[in-house]
Amino acid sequence: MSENGIELFRSSNGAKVFRIPLELFPSLTGFAHLVIAGDIIALIDVGSGVGDSNQQLEEGLLEIKKEFGDASGWSDLTHIIISHGHIDHFGGLPFVKSKTSAPVGVHELDRRVLTGYEERLVYVAHRLQEFLIEAGVSSAKQEALMSMYLLNKHLFKSVPIDFVISNSSSNIGPLSFIHVPGHCPGQIVIRVDDILLTSDHVLKSTSPHQSPEQLTMNTGLGHYLDSLEKLEPISTEINVALGGHEPAMNDLGQRILEIVELHEQRLAQVMTLLDEPRTVAQISKALFPGADGYHDLLAIEEAGAHVEYLAQRGYLAIDNLEDLEMGDPVPIRYRRRNNIPPLKLSRK
Ligand SMILES: [Zn+2]
Ligand SMILES: [Zn+2]
Structure with a gap:
């Protein structure tokens, strides 16, 4: 781990995954991840844009260059990927887009959260x-x-995006996307060899928040449990699972079981x-x-x-x-x- 808390994980195939710690809200911390795999330099999530989050993200990228010698400047980025449409993961987009022209992508079921934010806010309210x-x-x-x-929700404004993730043909090099609706309609997890970026689908100690599908289609506990089941077959091939918050997980299968039992x-x-x-x-x-x-x-x-x-x-x-x-x-x-x-x- 570097001085300001950046962790490096190496996949079985030599890809690097850096974890950049961020203070997202006064009582919520989490991570942006930078994946470097061959020609791909992808930033996964961009923080909340609130408080020092933007600054911490920028310093984190600089730190990766300084401490680890990897190309991680704004102009080096090839992709920005938003793991799901919650503001603690995408709120920093206006800042990030002012720094880099790397294309921004999100799952198709969360696209409207980013591109039609104001309409969506009224509708969801x-x-x-x-x-x-x-x-x-x-x-x-x-x-x-x-x-x-509604507090703070008006701080964000719609931003255009550049590509949508919808099926396996959306994969980018060694980054493969798995759609796991439940916590959010367009929730994805990202597999890089034996590393799985689980975003808010699986967290080490908290059971990810569930809301009724009555509020938003493709959320709800039924979809969520189905999406946990979807990961079970690959869980034995995953050595490290990295959530959007909380420490790394070494036993994804066990953690999935614990969450299912809690809901049961x-x-x-x-x-x-x-x-x-x-x-x-x-x-x-x-x-x-x-x-x-x-x-x-x-x-x-x-x-x-x-x-x-x-x-x-x-x-x-x-x-x-x-x-x-x-x-x-x-x-x-x-x-x-x-x-x-x-x-x-x-x-x-
Ligand atoms: Zn979330
Ligand atoms: Zn989150």
């Missing part, structure tokens, strides 16, 4: 408001959560809680009693994703159907259905 009402969140709290959600337990907890009719907000309180501020919003979304997973698969019934017949969104109370086979995740 609309869906979120509807979700919070249906989740049974009080109007005062809805307002607080909505303004928290959480789904079972939700089923037990729904012996009595409850709203998503009430379930969130029971599952994550200490959550407040932005974490409260994340907790309600996480609970919503689990309830939605069960409801989609016929485990739950709506207890107050007559309220829904009125038209406008209303708080929905769910309860577990009786006489259904026990909950079983498909992957076991």
